[in-house]
Amino acid sequence: MTPSVETWAQELAGESPYVVTRRALEVFGVDVAIAFSGAEDVLLLEYANQTGLPFRVFALDTGRLPPETYQAFAAAEAHYGIRIEYCFPDAGRVESLVRKKGLFSFLEDGHEECCGIRKVEPLARQLAGLRAWITGQRRDQSPTRAGVARVELDGAHVGPLGPLVKLNPLAETTAEEVWDAIRAFGVPYNPLFERGYRSVGCAPCTRAVLPGEHERAGRWWWEEATRRECGLHR
Numbered sequence: 001m002t003p004s005v006e007t008w009a010q011e012l013a014g015e016s017p018y019v020v021t022r023r024a025l026e027v028f029g030v031d032v033a034i035a036f037s038g039a040e041d042v043l044l045l046e047y048a049n050q051t052g053l054p055f056r057v058f059a060l061d062t063g064r065l066p067p068e069t070y071q072a073f074a075a076a077e078a079h080y081g082i083r084i085e086y087c088f089p090d091a092g093r094v095e096s097l098v099r100k101k102g103l104f105s106f107l108e109d110g111h112e113e114c115c116g117i118r119k120v121e122p123l124a125r126q127l128a129g130l131r132a133w134i135t136g137q138r139r140d141q142s143p144t145r146a147g148v149a150r151v152e153l154d155g156a157h158v159g160p161l162g163p164l165v166k167l168n169p170l171a172e173t174t175a176e177e178v179w180d181a182i183r184a185f186g187v188p189y190n191p192l193f194e195r196g197y198r199s200v201g202c203a204p205c206t207r208a209v210l211p212g213e214h215e216r217a218g219r220w221w222w223e224e225a226t227r228r229e230c231g232l233h234r
Contacts, residue, residue: 008150017043017044021051024169035059035134038076039136042189061087065202079187089118106205127164130159132164133167148168151168196208
């Protein structure tokens with residue numbers, strides 16, 4: 001029997017990200033998957049691998065990712081001996097958007113429409129077959145994520161048994177702690193992080209940040225800070 005969100009919260013209070021990840025795999029098995037963006041959330045793959053349990057990983061290929069992110073995907077597959085479940089946007093919807101508005105419409109009317117087609121809809125399709133998913137969200141990533149819980153009920157996505165359970169093992173972990181762990185474990189990571197990037201998404205919507213800038217300052221930098229989400233975690 002799957003624990004309630006309240007029971008999960010009590011059980012996992014104060015536990016490490018590794019323990020949160022292990023419990024998710026123990027309880028949900030093949031009905032849970034890790035969302036991997038090719039960024040620092042690779043640490044979740046490391047924790048899953050350390051459990052010795054089988055685990056599923058999926059990634060959203062928007063068609064506009066930097067070459068380095070594809071390299072990070074391949075490196076993770078080789079390092080952990082896994083095959084990532086790649087999720088692609090509907091070609092007809094992408095074609096319609098680009099033909100109507102061009103390749104960079106998001107610079108004029110906001111990124112929500114493009115992200116909706118390239119990311120949000122493919123995610124919904126992937127999650128429709130699951131009971132739970134694991135993300136790399138952290139509270140220190142942006143103002144919009146300050147209240148992220150370790151475990152929550154995802155009312156935006158419905159699987160075979162209803163709303164999914166969403167686990168965020170790194171919620172209370174800082175960026176410094178994440179990178180200390182990545183380097184300590186010798187985890188392969190996206191080479192863009194060596195070039196000033198601190199948050200990696202699609203190539204046209206991601207840039208390196210300046211010293212002292214917040215890590216999300218490099219995402220949709222032309223928009224107001226509280227709007228710098230793609231809709232995946234609403």
